[in-house]
Amino acid sequence: MMSGGLNHRRVEVMQETASYTPKPAKQWSLRRTAEYVMREQRIFFVLLGVVITSVFFLVLQPAYRHDESSGAYLGGEELYNVEAKFGSVRAFEKAPYRMQQSAVISPGGKIPLGLQRKALRIVVTGGAGFVGSHLVDRLIERGDSVIVVDNFFTGRKENVQHHFGNPRFEMIRHDVVEPLMLEVDQIYHLACPASPVHYKFNPVKTIKTNVVGTLNMLGLAKRIGARFLLTSTSEVYGDPLEHPQKETYWGNVNPIGVRSCYDEGKRTAETLAMDYHRGAGVQVRIARIFNTYGPRMCIDDGRVVSNFVAQALRKEPMTVYGDGKQTRSFQYVADLVEGLMRLMDGEHVGPFNLGNPGEFTMLELAEVVKEVIDPSATIEYKENTSDDPHKRKPDISKAKELLGWEPKVPLKEGLPKMVEDFRKRIFGDHEEEKETLNE
Structure with a gap:
């Protein structure tokens, strides 16, 4: 039973006869719109925005110019x-x-x-060697962090000791024939003895370095997604039947000769690089390096430029093998490093010839060395070595077109820099002793 004292809310129901009349739509009027904009001061804010935008692009930001060529x-x-x-x-x-x-x-x-x-983290195998140390200098100078991997068979700590203490430089004593685990953005693979004296010293080890070492570094590049650059050689052309040599030339190599541990080793390394590129998607770059000279070369490595310079400085006869009419092309190390960096940072796989197309006979080179060091230097002829190429000259049209690269330093300009370095290393101790005695 419900209490009579409870109050019940009364619900008022709208009469069915009530009708809804919407607000009549206003017709658009230009005069009414203009009056609204002026009354609300909207035009002021529009003009203010235009002025601020104009000032930002015309005054605060530098003017830009487009270079159509690049x-x-x-x-x-x-x-x-x-x-x-x-x-x-x-x-x-x-x-x-x-x-x-x-x-x-x-x-x-x-x-x-x-x-x-953006600074990169880069590993350079053979980075304590002649070319490798100059490459490390440029990468450090550019602002990258560099890890040098070298077993010091031909490399020297002295070549990179000026970077000791730099937080962006590391050095690992390691042979690339053994696996290596690192996290880097780029891999410059230079590790391999490059002169006849060194690669003939242990030909089996040379083959292992070219094949197993390259496999290890390509495997590393695949695992970590790094870009990989292989420094191959003009020796892949052997004793060429084509002159000058283009990258499309397949070469004329003796597969069982005393130089084949290096020649065929590098040819196999190129094969591995291309197979990893095609089969595993590794970003590879291949450079075929022609004769290079400059400071930090091994003094007694059997290469013609270092031989001539060291012999002339020591007042020994310069040794010419054969009749001295065989030709070579000589590039300064700074030009080579420039080409390697352009190749690595570019978008083309290669292979690319990196060399100086200026061609010299051995006798012409001897005359240049005499002119720079000692005009009275003499020449001694010896029997030529086995499988020595008669001609060597790169066609660098591809590098010019796709990399925008060509060598800049002529032989007569680069050779004195190498001579100065050799003179210090050959006679440095004796000169210091003389200075001490004079004091």
Whole structure:
């Protein structure tokens, strides 16, 4: 029974006769819209936004210029630096990598200009050797972190000791024939004895370095997704029947000769690199290096330039094998390093010939060495070695076109730098003793 005192809420029900009348739509009027914008001051904010945007793009941001040849955009400050130093953007594109870096411009326009390039972590096998140590210098100078892997068969700690204490430099004593675990972005694989004296010393070890060592480093590149550059050699052409040699030439190599441990070893290394590229998707780059000279070369390695320079400095006869009419092409080490870096950072697999197309006979080279060191130096002829190529000259058209690279340093300019280094290393101790006695 419900209490009579409870109050019940009364629900009012709308009468069915009530009807809903919507608000009548207003017709659009230009005059009414203009009056609204002026009354609410909207036009002021629109104009203010236009002014701020114009100031930002025209005043605060540098003017940009597009270089049609490379697709690169040069910022105002960078453009000023480029034109002040090189005269034009096109001249800048032809300049060496180091000069481009000094203008705060990224090579090839791949990095947005004005933005700092990301530092890479790079391993260089054979990095304490002649070419490897110069490559390490350039990578460190560029701002990368470098790990040198070397077993010091031909490499020397002295070549890289100026980097000791640098937090971006590491060195590991290791033979690439054994597996290696690292985390890097790029792998420059230079490890292998490159002179006849050294690679003939233990030919089986040379083959293992070229085959097993290359397999290990390619396997590392595959596991960690690193880009891999193989330094092959002009020796893959053997005693060439084509002159000058193009990358399409397959070579004329004696597979059972005394030099085949190196020649065929490098040919096999190229095969492995291409198979990893095609079959496993590894980003590989292949460089075929022609005769290179410069500071830090091994003094008694059997190569003709180092032989001539060391013999002339020691007042010994320069040894010419055969009739001295066989030809070679000599590039300065800085030019080679420039080519290797352009190849690694580019988008082309190769192989690429990296060498100087200037061709010299052995007798012509001996005359240049005499001119630089000692005009009274003499020449001694000996029987030629087995399988010695009669001609060697690179065709570098492919490197010019796709890498924008060609050697800059002529022999008469680069040779004195090598002579100065050899003189210090051969006579350095004796000169210090003389200075001490004079004091």
